[in-house]
Amino acid sequence: MGRDWAAVxxxxxxxxxxxxHVDLADFRGHEYELLPDQRHGVERGTVFLDGxxxxxxxxxxxxxxxxxxxxxxxxxxxxxxxxxxGSNVRVTRAPDEWAESVLALTRSGYxxxxxxxxxxxxxxxxxxLADRPDHVLCCELVGAxxxxxxxxxxxxxxxxxxxxDVRERASGEPLSVPERRRLCEGYGLRxxxxxxxxxxxxxxxxxxxxxxxxxxxxREGVVLQSLSGRHQLKYTxxxxxxxxxxxxxxxPFDYGRQFVFSRLIxxxxxxxxxxxxxxxxxxxxxxxxxxxxxxxxxxxxDVRAGEPVGESHEVRGDPEAIEDLLAHFRDQGxxxxxxxxxxxxxxRVVAFTKVAERTRDKTEYYLxxxxxxx
Amino acid sequence: MGRDWAAVxxxxxxxxxxxxHVDLADFRGHEYELLPDQRHGVERGTVFLDGxxxxxxxxxxxxxxxxxxxxxxxxxxxxxxxxxxGSNVRVTRAPDEWAESVLALTRSGYxxxxxxxxxxxxxxxxxxLADRPDHVLCCELVGAxxxxxxxxxxxxxxxxxxxxDVRERASGEPLSVPERRRLCEGYGLRxxxxxxxxxxxxxxxxxxxxxxxxxxxxREGVVLQSLSGRHQLKYTxxxxxxxxxxxxxxxPFDYGRQFVFSRLIxxxxxxxxxxxxxxxxxxxxxxxxxxxxxxxxxxxxDVRAGEPVGESHEVRGDPEAIEDLLAHFRDQGxxxxxxxxxxxxxxRVVAFTKVAERTRDKTEYYLxxxxxxx
Numbered sequence: 001m002g003r004d005w006a007a008v009x010x011x012x013x014x015x016x017x018x019x020x021h022v023d024l025a026d027f028r029g030h031e032y033e034l035l036p037d038q039r040h041g042v043e044r045g046t047v048f049l050d051g052x053x054x055x056x057x058x059x060x061x062x063x064x065x066x067x068x069x070x071x072x073x074x075x076x077x078x079x080x081x082x083x084x085x086g087s088n089v090r091v092t093r094a095p096d097e098w099a100e101s102v103l104a105l106t107r108s109g110y111x112x113x114x115x116x117x118x119x120x121x122x123x124x125x126x127x128x129l130a131d132r133p134d135h136v137l138c139c140e141l142v143g144a145x146x147x148x149x150x151x152x153x154x155x156x157x158x159x160x161x162x163x164x165d166v167r168e169r170a171s172g173e174p175l176s177v178p179e180r181r182r183l184c185e186g187y188g189l190r191x192x193x194x195x196x197x198x199x200x201x202x203x204x205x206x207x208x209x210x211x212x213x214x215x216x217x218x219r220e221g222v223v224l225q226s227l228s229g230r231h232q233l234k235y236t237x238x239x240x241x242x243x244x245x246x247x248x249x250x251x252p253f254d255y256g257r258q259f260v261f262s263r264l265i266x267x268x269x270x271x272x273x274x275x276x277x278x279x280x281x282x283x284x285x286x287x288x289x290x291x292x293x294x295x296x297x298x299x300x301x302d303v304r305a306g307e308p309v310g311e312s313h314e315v316r317g318d319p320e321a322i323e324d325l326l327a328h329f330r331d332q333g334x335x336x337x338x339x340x341x342x343x344x345x346x347x348r349v350v351a352f353t354k355v356a357e358r359t360r361d362k363t364e365y366y367l368x369x370x371x372x373x374x
Numbered sequence: 375m376g377r378d379w380a381a382v383x384x385x386x387x388x389x390x391x392x393x394x395h396v397d398l399a400d401f402r403g404h405e406y407e408l409l410p411d412q413r414h415g416v417e418r419g420t421v422f423l424d425g426x427x428x429x430x431x432x433x434x435x436x437x438x439x440x441x442x443x444x445x446x447x448x449x450x451x452x453x454x455x456x457x458x459x460g461s462n463v464r465v466t467r468a469p470d471e472w473a474e475s476v477l478a479l480t481r482s483g484y485x486x487x488x489x490x491x492x493x494x495x496x497x498x499x500x501x502x503l504a505d506r507p508d509h510v511l512c513c514e515l516v517g518a519x520x521x522x523x524x525x526x527x528x529x530x531x532x533x534x535x536x537x538x539d540v541r542e543r544a545s546g547e548p549l550s551v552p553e554r555r556r557l558c559e560g561y562g563l564r565x566x567x568x569x570x571x572x573x574x575x576x577x578x579x580x581x582x583x584x585x586x587x588x589x590x591x592x593r594e595g596v597v598l599q600s601l602s603g604r605h606q607l608k609y610t611x612x613x614x615x616x617x618x619x620x621x622x623x624x625x626p627f628d629y630g631r632q633f634v635f636s637r638l639i640x641x642x643x644x645x646x647x648x649x650x651x652x653x654x655x656x657x658x659x660x661x662x663x664x665x666x667x668x669x670x671x672x673x674x675x676d677v678r679a680g681e682p683v684g685e686s687h688e689v690r691g692d693p694e695a696i697e698d699l700l701a702h703f704r705d706q707g708x709x710x711x712x713x714x715x716x717x718x719x720x721x722r723v724v725a726f727t728k729v730a731e732r733t734r735d736k737t738e739y740y741l742x743x744x745x746x747x748x
Contacts, residue, residue, distance in 0.1 A: 070743075260635060268670040271667065272675060272678070282668070285666065286660035289661065293655070296639075297646055300643060368446070
């Protein structure tokens with residue numbers, strides 16, 4: 001190892017300055033390199049697979065108001081697609097010497113055994129990548145059976161991958177949105193729902209209606225894009241703000257502090273833009289309070305009762321993929337509490353909790369009368 | 375200037391290491407030195423007045439649960455006093471060469487012109503400090519007319535100082551609580567209310583009842599102390615958690631982030647300890663949500679309407695003290711928006727807002743469609 005990433009990526013930085021941030025990982029006996037955080041303008045999650053580079057997925061800007069957020073950001077027509085509540089994985093062809101045909105990379109750039117198995121079972125993805133080996137399918141991994149999130153979409157049976165972007169591996173350059181949708185349609189790939197194309201002026205009303213509808217159905221939000229796919233802007237529902245808070249405060253000392261402020265701010269600007277009436281604002285406020293306090297109270301009670309606190313998942317699938325997944329979490333230093341582990345119809349089913357150790361330890365400390373110095 | 379503080383305070387640190395944190399300030403033509411933050415084990419707000427040192431008030435530990443918080447912390451009997459919602463000032467004798475007889479120092483160690491005037495008008499304080507020049511009266515400055523907080527106590531007419539501790543200036547050593555209360559009583563000084571003395575086992579129930587009563591009356595909480603005054607522990611009501619949050623979120627980008635997490639945690643542990651019933655927990659959650667979202671929505675609306683956002687106060691009193699106070703805020707870099715400034719019966723009355731500039735600027739940016747990179 002020791003490749004000069006800076007030269008390959010054509011960025012103006014000393015090779016050693018980039019290299020010190022590069023991590024070395026292993027998937028079934030094959031080593032690969034990755035950049036787990038954004039550094040020197042290179043996207044977080046950029047991966048090197050035997051010399052081929054797969055660019056990390058860029059961060060997407062967020063607006064807190066639709067009006068004039070949209071009109072400022074987009075000069076021209078824009079297309080509205082749904083943002084699903086799952087995890088971002090990039091599906092790419094594996095190097096020729098590897099046993100796998102395709103690999104699924106997490107946002108940080110690690111190969112996810114679970115999503116890799118799911119992608120490998122999807123013939124349409126294999127076909128697409130065989131025809132376009134220099135492209136990467138950017139997908140949302142969603143469903144109640146995934147090991148990362150648990151949003152249960154009625155249209156998803158357990159777990160699935162929805163394409164929301166297609167990019168050149170090496171440059172990160174996107175296909176245009178219409179071309180991407182047409183191509184994916186042609187290969188029979190599942191895609192995120194689209195809400196139509198609008199002039200930037202007319203989009204405000206349309207997006208507001210789409211967001212209100214998604215909110216009622218408990219869904220996350222929208223991504224607005226220029227037709228070229230090069231400009232993207234996201235906007236989310238009150239439902240996901242509350243659901244993010246409930247998740248964070250079920251592990252308050254692990255995630256509460258980092259999540260809380262941004263979600264409160266989003267909710268406040270949305271209230272100002274969406275609600276004219278004080279009673280509606282009050283209802284939002286109450287629901288917000290419930291999504292913060294009640295999960296935290298439950299977590300404290302669980303710690304008091306000696307139960308594990310953390311993110312609980314149940315995964316099912318190919319035994320080898322499940323074994324690799326659990327090993328992958330342990331490699332990342334995540335403590336797992338396994339509540340169930342059995343075989344049914346050739347599948348392995350594992351129910352586990354990623355233990356929120358900081359929450360457990362801090363909560364135990366305070367419940368025992370530990371003090372804070374203030 | 376250039377005195378060796380480390381030697382005077384008898385702390386084991388290089389003089390220059392302490393000196394670099396020392397600030398130089400001026401009150402009506404007299405210079406003094408202070409330590410605005412805790413450094414090298416020396417309390418925040420420690421002040422040098424022509425060579426005499428006044429120790430900063432120490433930070434007081436907090437417990438998140440009464441049981442076993444109290445029983446762990448206190449081996450022996452403890453005395454329960456009310457914690458008032460105001461600002462901590464230390465009243466000390468002024469140096470002989472100064473025109474003032476007494477000075478009131480803020481928590482950070484600056485002379486507060488407003489509290490100094492109030493203290494100077496209190497003959498009992500002058501008498502006490504004339505008899506005990508080596509002591510400092512630690513007081514809570516409370517009332518709707520003060521320039522720092524606006525909790526309106528029924529027993530306070532505008533503004534007043536309540537003694538909650540008496541300490542040796544130079545060493546910071548407290549008087550015992552019974553001696554302090556007896557002495558203050560003798561001089562006719564106003565003191566914080568006391569709720570009695572308990573064995574540490576019996577205190578839990580008594581404190582819980584006191585806290586519930588204070589909460590119903592919208593008051594802040596209690597300070598528990600060993601009779602020696604050397605060990606102190608604080609515990610606060612749900613009412614003050616909500617009121618702190620409402621205050622912070624009326625200026626979300628100035629105070630929201632730093633205040634929110636600690637108050638949520640306090641409220642959660644209190645819910646677990648105080649409420650057995652889910653409906654009571656839900657009511658707390660809703661009230662909490664209202665205290666966060668509604669002030670923030672109002673702040674955003676105010677910015678949109680071009681109104682000043684920030685902490686609003688109305689002060690009345692001696693014209694010179696008021697003038698000095700406004701100058702004191704401006705010296706500290708606080709932008710003031712003065713809404714009213716008039717004379718009545720020899721007093722000067724000024725209504726002003728300490729402008730929350732970061733909240734104003736960030737809110738304007740987002741309302742104009744500015745994006746966040748996430």
